[in-house]
Amino acid sequence: MLKFKKKDGEAMDLNERKKRILKSIVDTYILSGEPVGSKYLSGSMGLDISSATIRNEMSELEQLGFLEQPHASAGRVPSSMGYRMYVENLMNQYSLSLEEINVLNDVMNSRIRHLSDVVSELTRVLSDMTDYTAFAYTAKPKASTIVRFEGVLLSPKSFLLVMITSQENVKTHQIRTDITLTAEVLSVIIKLLNENLTGVNIEQISLESIYDLEDKFGVYRGVLSDILRNIVDTVKGEYDKQVYLDGMSNILKYPDFADISKTQSLISLLEDKENLIRMITDPSVGHDGLNVLIGDGMSDQGLDKTSCIYHKFSIGNGMTGVLGLIGPKRMDYSGVIARLEYVVNNLIGDERN
Amino acid sequence: MLKFKKKDGEAMDLNERKKRILKSIVDTYILSGEPVGSKYLSGSMGLDISSATIRNEMSELEQLGFLEQPHASAGRVPSSMGYRMYVENLMNQYSLSLEEINVLNDVMNSRIRHLSDVVSELTRVLSDMTDYTAFAYTAKPKASTIVRFEGVLLSPKSFLLVMITSQENVKTHQIRTDITLTAEVLSVIIKLLNENLTGVNIEQISLESIYDLEDKFGVYRGVLSDILRNIVDTVKGEYDKQVYLDGMSNILKYPDFADISKTQSLISLLEDKENLIRMITDPSVGHDGLNVLIGDGMSDQGLDKTSCIYHKFSIGNGMTGVLGLIGPKRMDYSGVIARLEYVVNNLIGDERN
DNA sequence: AGTTAGCACTTGAGTGTTGAGAGTGCTAAA
DNA sequence: TTTAGCACTCTCAACACTCAAGTGCTAACT
Numbered sequence: 001m002l003k004f005k006k007k008d009g010e011a012m013d014l015n016e017r018k019k020r021i022l023k024s025i026v027d028t029y030i031l032s033g034e035p036v037g038s039k040y041l042s043g044s045m046g047l048d049i050s051s052a053t054i055r056n057e058m059s060e061l062e063q064l065g066f067l068e069q070p071h072a073s074a075g076r077v078p079s080s081m082g083y084r085m086y087v088e089n090l091m092n093q094y095s096l097s098l099e100e101i102n103v104l105n106d107v108m109n110s111r112i113r114h115l116s117d118v119v120s121e122l123t124r125v126l127s128d129m130t131d132y133t134a135f136a137y138t139a140k141p142k143a144s145t146i147v148r149f150e151g152v153l154l155s156p157k158s159f160l161l162v163m164i165t166s167q168e169n170v171k172t173h174q175i176r177t178d179i180t181l182t183a184e185v186l187s188v189i190i191k192l193l194n195e196n197l198t199g200v201n202i203e204q205i206s207l208e209s210i211y212d213l214e215d216k217f218g219v220y221r222g223v224l225s226d227i228l229r230n231i232v233d234t235v236k237g238e239y240d241k242q243v244y245l246d247g248m249s250n251i252l253k254y255p256d257f258a259d260i261s262k263t264q265s266l267i268s269l270l271e272d273k274e275n276l277i278r279m280i281t282d283p284s285v286g287h288d289g290l291n292v293l294i295g296d297g298m299s300d301q302g303l304d305k306t307s308c309i310y311h312k313f314s315i316g317n318g319m320t321g322v323l324g325l326i327g328p329k330r331m332d333y334s335g336v337i338a339r340l341e342y343v344v345n346n347l348i349g350d351e352r353n
Numbered sequence: 354m355l356k357f358k359k360k361d362g363e364a365m366d367l368n369e370r371k372k373r374i375l376k377s378i379v380d381t382y383i384l385s386g387e388p389v390g391s392k393y394l395s396g397s398m399g400l401d402i403s404s405a406t407i408r409n410e411m412s413e414l415e416q417l418g419f420l421e422q423p424h425a426s427a428g429r430v431p432s433s434m435g436y437r438m439y440v441e442n443l444m445n446q447y448s449l450s451l452e453e454i455n456v457l458n459d460v461m462n463s464r465i466r467h468l469s470d471v472v473s474e475l476t477r478v479l480s481d482m483t484d485y486t487a488f489a490y491t492a493k494p495k496a497s498t499i500v501r502f503e504g505v506l507l508s509p510k511s512f513l514l515v516m517i518t519s520q521e522n523v524k525t526h527q528i529r530t531d532i533t534l535t536a537e538v539l540s541v542i543i544k545l546l547n548e549n550l551t552g553v554n555i556e557q558i559s560l561e562s563i564y565d566l567e568d569k570f571g572v573y574r575g576v577l578s579d580i581l582r583n584i585v586d587t588v589k590g591e592y593d594k595q596v597y598l599d600g601m602s603n604i605l606k607y608p609d610f611a612d613i614s615k616t617q618s619l620i621s622l623l624e625d626k627e628n629l630i631r632m633i634t635d636p637s638v639g640h641d642g643l644n645v646l647i648g649d650g651m652s653d654q655g656l657d658k659t660s661c662i663y664h665k666f667s668i669g670n671g672m673t674g675v676l677g678l679i680g681p682k683r684m685d686y687s688g689v690i691a692r693l694e695y696v697v698n699n700l701i702g703d704e705r706n
Numbered sequence: 707a708g709t710t711a712g713c714a715c716t717t718g719a720g721t722g723t724t725g726a727g728a729g730t731g732c733t734a735a736a
Numbered sequence: 737t738t739t740a741g742c743a744c745t746c747t748c749a750a751c752a753c754t755c756a757a758g759t760g761c762t763a764a765c766t
Contacts, residue, residue, distance in 0.1 A: 035757095037759085038759075050710050050711080051758095052709075052712090053708085053709055053710070055759065055760075056708095056760090058759090059760075071716085072718095072758085072759070073715090073716050073717040073757060074717080074718080074757080075758065075759090076758095154523065162513060162515075164507060170507065172513075172523070172525045229464070247624070248601060248620065249618075252616065252620065260605055261605075264605035265602075267601065267605065268602035390728070390729055390730085391729070392728080403740080405731095405738075405739050405741090406738060406739070408730065408731075411730090412731075425730070425745050425746055425747095426730065426745050426746035427728080427729070427746080428730090
């Protein structure tokens with residue numbers, strides 16, 4: 001079901017007991033945030049093994065790279081590799097509660113016009129539900145050309161420019177004019193637009209062709225610059241991009257982020273939308289579908305204490321996106337993954353714009 | 354120039370020296386964040402008075418309520434009242450640098466279509482420029498009725514509904530239909546809309562009148578519910594509200610907010626947009642124009658360590674709004690006020706939507 | 707061979723204690 | 737009215753000390 005890089009081939013041959021111990025350690029550490037000791041484990045696990053045996057096993061698990069010791073007299077803490085093993089092979093699958101399903105369905109089925117609003121609301125709800133910071137990114141391919149122009153007369157000095165794009169999309173904009181408009185004048189302008197500017201790629205519009213256009217428009221040339229600017233806005237760039245971020249304050253809830261200066265740089269990193277887009281869309285990180293980054297891959301900045309679980313998706317109407325959560329390394333992987341998968345699976349069929 | 358509640362009538366008769374001392378204390382405390390001692394003052398102030406004299410003056414200033422002592426052997430810190438006195442009467446006026454003016458002008462004069470985008474960009478720039486958290490709120494009166502409907506045929510199964518509202522605004526929406534559309538069919542539908550739904554107040558639409566409408570629409574009744582929903586969206590509610598928030602991570606830069614749990618609740622308070630709107634639009638707090646809240650008025654929540662400087666504005670086209678900054682009580686009042694006033698004064702003439 | 711009890715060892719966290727430093731208030735002299 | 741001087745208060749950093757938690761290792765047990 002989940003795919004991860006299997007760079008720990010030899011790790012798979014952990015015996016049953018080691019697995020159980022590792023799972024217990026990660027489970028309790030996720031809950032408590034404090035290093036887990038052998039004594040506690042021998043008491044809490046269903047299995048009755050003495051603390052001494054557990055110590056031996058733990059020491060081996062540490063040598064294998066699954067555990068770390070903050071300092072000599074502390075308990076053990078999972079390493080990134082330990083978390084990875086846990087996520088891949090050990091953790092229980094979380095089942096969403098009925099209430100959670102209802103909340104998520106409510107958002108996804110709500111009669112909201114735009115899909116991007118649904119995504120925005122989902123980041124809010126997910127961050128709320130998980131107590132982590134949620135982010136989302138959507139990219140909708142822009143039209144490359146305009147297929148047809150229409151105009152609606154609004155007043156003698158303004159009309160609504162309607163641009164029907166190659167993506168079956170419609171963009172409109174109010175245009176004010178210096179000349180006095182009548183239905184006839186407007187239809188001439190629209191006709192001129194349709195004759196000269198449909199199907200044109202933005203790169204094809206040269207200074208020369210603009211002069212040419214101005215000639216053709218004659219007395220109506222006054223509206224041309226405004227219209228051209230709107231065409232460029234509609235057609236320029238490959239994607240309409242959007243970033244959503246919610247629940248930043250959640251990060252501060254975890255003692256893992258008690259170091260305020262590091263946390264400050266983490267938050268300012270997230271807050272910078274340009275930068276967030278760059279990080280999310282970095283092609284060298286992650287593949288389609290569900291990704292789990294555990295501390296790694298982002299160690300250069302303040303992100304080495306964080307994990308990031310995100311799900312790339314693409315929807316019928318051409319929109320692609322990412323929905324994810326950021327939290328401490330000891331985050332509730334199981335719960336987050338279950339909720340993310342539920343949401344994305346139910347989002348894929350969506351036909352909204 | 355600035356107006357404040359003058360509940361400190363007697364405070365005005367501070368002698369020149371006391372004023373100078375108070376000003377120096379606030380100035381240095383804003384810079385350093387550490388309690389200011391008499392010795393430092395006697396050395397740093399242009400005036401040469403002995404530390405003992407300053408001590409006497411400080412002790413009186415404390416009795417008058419302008420200063421506070423964190424503990425017996427620490428220096429003095431301005432009280433809220435001290436800050437207020439400082440803002441009202443003592444501080445130097447900050448002049449914006451040419452560079453700052455350029456940056457702000459760039460944003461305000463940029464060829465951005467919507468005014469709300471300008472406001473959004475301004476919060477980003479202001480938080481960046483001041484290193485505090487910036488917020489903004491805009492409210493644009495919605496149309497109360499629709500004056501005219503128009504339609505543009507997009508495909509045999511869809512058309513663009515154009516609604517021209519009582520506010521000289523235009524809203525459009527793509528409507529998909531079950532029936533096959535022709536230019537004639539569409540014009541019939543639009544005609545029906547114009548005959549029955551222009552000028553109607555939303556409250557006037559009863560279940561009964563909807564039945565009536567369905568009768569009138571006959572075979573075209575299928576599109577009616579979708580259209581009605583769009584009308585309601587366009588006309589419902591008094592305002593289109595928007596909240597902007599930027600530079601939250603800046604808060605963490607100040608040692609004043611080292612207490613992570615209090616800061617957490619502060620940030621989550623700001624992050625909750627509903628709540629932020631409520632706070633900003635609370636009619637019992639603040640008046641038109643520039644407001645300076647110093648710790649007070651928001652003591653119930655984690656806001657007692659913060660100050661908030663904001664400027665209400667209303668623009669020619671009916672939009673009203675608020676632009677403000679939140680920071681520690683020892684914030685750079687002079688700089689923030691100067692920048693806010695500059696921005697708002699230049700925004701008022703704006704005619705964009 | 708694997709497991710476990712026991713014990714020595716390590717370490718961090720918490721607690722007093724102490725001294726230095728900063729700042730004050732007060733007093734007496736200028 | 738101002739100021740120098742001094743006693744006093746309080747915080748903070750450093751240090752020593754104890755305590756508890758947890759480990760690793762060894763020897764005995766099954």
